[in-house]
Amino acid sequence: MSESAEVAPLAGxxxxxxxxxRADELTALLERRGAAVLRAPVLRIVPLSxxxxxxxxxxxxIDDAPDVVVATTAIGFRGWIEAADxxxxxxxxxxxxxxxxxxxxxxxxxxxVRAAGLxxxxxxxxxxxxxxxxxxxEEGVEGRCVAVQLHGEPLPGFSESxxxxxxxxxxxxxxxxxxxxxxxxxxRLLDAVLTRGLDAVSFTSxxxxxxxxxxxxxxxxxxxxxxxxxxxxxxxxxGPVTALPLQGHDVPTRQPERFRLGPLVQLIASELPGRVRPxxxxxxxxxxxxxxxxxxxTLRPVPPAGMALLRCLARRPGWVVSRADLLRALPxxxxxxxxxxxxxxxxxxxxxSPKLVQTVVKRGYRLALDPHADEKYAGGV
Numbered sequence: 001m002s003e004s005a006e007v008a009p010l011a012g013x014x015x016x017x018x019x020x021x022r023a024d025e026l027t028a029l030l031e032r033r034g035a036a037v038l039r040a041p042v043l044r045i046v047p048l049s050x051x052x053x054x055x056x057x058x059x060x061x062i063d064d065a066p067d068v069v070v071a072t073t074a075i076g077f078r079g080w081i082e083a084a085d086x087x088x089x090x091x092x093x094x095x096x097x098x099x100x101x102x103x104x105x106x107x108x109x110x111x112x113v114r115a116a117g118l119x120x121x122x123x124x125x126x127x128x129x130x131x132x133x134x135x136x137x138e139e140g141v142e143g144r145c146v147a148v149q150l151h152g153e154p155l156p157g158f159s160e161s162x163x164x165x166x167x168x169x170x171x172x173x174x175x176x177x178x179x180x181x182x183x184x185x186x187x188r189l190l191d192a193v194l195t196r197g198l199d200a201v202s203f204t205s206x207x208x209x210x211x212x213x214x215x216x217x218x219x220x221x222x223x224x225x226x227x228x229x230x231x232x233x234x235x236x237x238x239g240p241v242t243a244l245p246l247q248g249h250d251v252p253t254r255q256p257e258r259f260r261l262g263p264l265v266q267l268i269a270s271e272l273p274g275r276v277r278p279x280x281x282x283x284x285x286x287x288x289x290x291x292x293x294x295x296x297x298t299l300r301p302v303p304p305a306g307m308a309l310l311r312c313l314a315r316r317p318g319w320v321v322s323r324a325d326l327l328r329a330l331p332x333x334x335x336x337x338x339x340x341x342x343x344x345x346x347x348x349x350x351x352x353s354p355k356l357v358q359t360v361v362k363r364g365y366r367l368a369l370d371p372h373a374d375e376k377y378a379g380g381v
Contacts, residue, residue, distance in 0.1 A: 008034025009269040011299050012289030016189050016201035018042045018208045020177075021075070022261060026202065029265040036291065038198060040189035042211040043177045057172055058084055062092045066145040066170060068101045070132060071120075073151040074112035076174040080149060081116050083174070094118065103132055127259055129241070133158055142166030149174055177207040179215075186215055193228050194221060195331075199290040200234035200268050203242050204261070209235075210245040226251060234271055238264045279317050282355045282368040288314050295351055305330055306347030309340070309365075313357065318369030320360045 011034030017026050020041040027037045058080070061069075071077040084093040097118055104110040104120040106127035113120050124131035136146065146162055147170040159169045180186060190212065192198045203209045216225040229235045229251045237243040239259035246253050254271055256263030272289075279286045287294040288310055292301045302310060312329040313321055323337045330339055344365060348354040358368040 006297060007294050007299050009273050010035035012292030012294065012301075013199040013272045014038060014192075014197065014290050015268060016040065016192065016198045018189070018201060018212060019204045020044055020180075020208070022204070026204070026261050026265070029261060030202075030268070033265065033269045035268075038189055038192055040185035041180055042186050042189075042208050042215070043205070044180050046176045046178050051173070053173055054080075054083060055087060057170065058087070058089055058093060061147055061170065061172075062089060062096050064145075065096045066100055066147040068103065068136065068141075068144060068146045069097055070103045070105070070146065070148045071109045071113055072105045072129065072149050074108040076149050076151050077109060077112045077116070079174045080172060103135070105129060105132055129158055133161055136162065136167075137165055140165075144168070145170060147172055177205075177211070179211065183215070186212070187219070190216055190219070190221065190225065193233050194224050196228065196232050197290075198233055199272050200236050201229075202236045202238075202264060202268065203246070204238045204264070206242050206245055209237070209242060213245060213249065234268070234275075236264060236268050236271070279314065279367065280370040280372075281317070282353065282358075283370065284353060284356060286351075286356065286367075293351060295353065295356070298352070300351055302350045303343075303346055305339075305343040306350055309343055309347055313365060313367045317367045320364050320366045322364040326365065 010030060013034075014036040015030050015038070017023055017030070017037055017039045018041065019026055020043045023039055023041060027039060030037050081090060081093065084090045094116060097116075101121045102113060102118060104113050104123040106123065110120055110123045122135065124135070141162055143166060145168045148159065149172040159171065162169050189198070189201070193201060201212075203212075213222065213225070216222045226249050229246065235243075235246050235251055235253045237246070237253045237255045238261070239255055243253040243255055254267055256267045273287075276287045276289060279288070284296050291304070291307055292299055293310065294300070308329045308331060309326055312326055323340050326340045326344075327335070327337055330343060344357065348357055351357070355368060358366050360366055
């Protein structure tokens with residue numbers, strides 16, 4: 001058992017949550033593992049119950065039934081049935097859907113289909129739209145009409161492949177993703193990524209990832225955001241489709257094997273501690289996390305100024321860092337090197353062991369790396 005076994009896996013780390021739906025659940029899962037969470041829904045879902053486009057599409061499919069209907073999300077399928085009920089078309093829509101080949105992408109959608117009194121013809125084990133597409137193409141779609149319930153955004157690759165194979169594709173836009181009415185939380189999250197105040201950002205939909213990128217571009221900060229994700233901040237995506245907008249900008253992403261919130265949180269809880277290299281300092285074992293240090297298995301919260309100094313010292317552990325360099329690392333410290341001394345005193349108090357950071361007279365400060373570790377860590381962290 002490791003020395004820090006009693007420390008929650010995400011204690012000392014801060015994770016951004018961009019989800020609009022199920023944000024409470026995701027936040028609770030992260031906080032249960034010790035994370036601090038910054039919430040900022042980057043999108044809002046706008047139901048289309050009063051939307052002329054959905055009404056017209058529904059009437060078209062009732063009057064001229066498609067050969068195949070693809071249900072992609074449980075919330076979207078339920079929303080479609082509820083909207084049709086509101087227009088007095090619910091029974092007619094259900095009768096029509098009962099006579100076509102109904103494909104459900106995954107168990108949640110399958111549950112929604114059955115709750116509506118319908119039976120799906122098939123559902124992929126992988127919950128992948130790619131597998132749904134493969135099945136349709138193998139069946140042959142030439143001359144057939146395929147209705148696809150969209151899940152917030154168009155599925156151009158999916159629909160184009162079907163059209164190229166000779167199908168007529170009807171999009172069913174049950175709800176749309178829109179920017180949030182209040183962009184202030186999004187900007188706070190964006191700023192936290194840029195300043196490395198977040199250790200990870202979780203994404204549960206491709207539109208959410210695209211929306212954050214778009215907001216950064218609107219503010220002229222896209223390159224800075226991409227640099228943060230490429231170097232210091234983990235982009236954790238619930239699945240490969242969600243990751244596509246980020247990967248399109250050469251951002252490395254991590255995804256769980258199962259596309260669910262639980263496995264996503266487990267991935268983050270494994271990935272972030274795995275990025276921390278323990279340092280042997282003054283006879284102690286030190287892990288430097290996002291807003292805290294773990295010293296000999298005990299979590300030590302550190303003020304932001306102290307964390308800035310600690311990270312600066314840890315880039316080349318054991319090497320002397322001048323007061324001038326440390327001053328530059330302090331956020332908003334100005335030119336007074338006394339600010340370094342004040343922040344350093346608070347850092348030592350927070351760490352619980354003043355000897356971890358050694359004063360080198362007239363030169364600066366250093367992490368008191370144990371002598372036997374000097375060569376191993378000489379290249380920095």
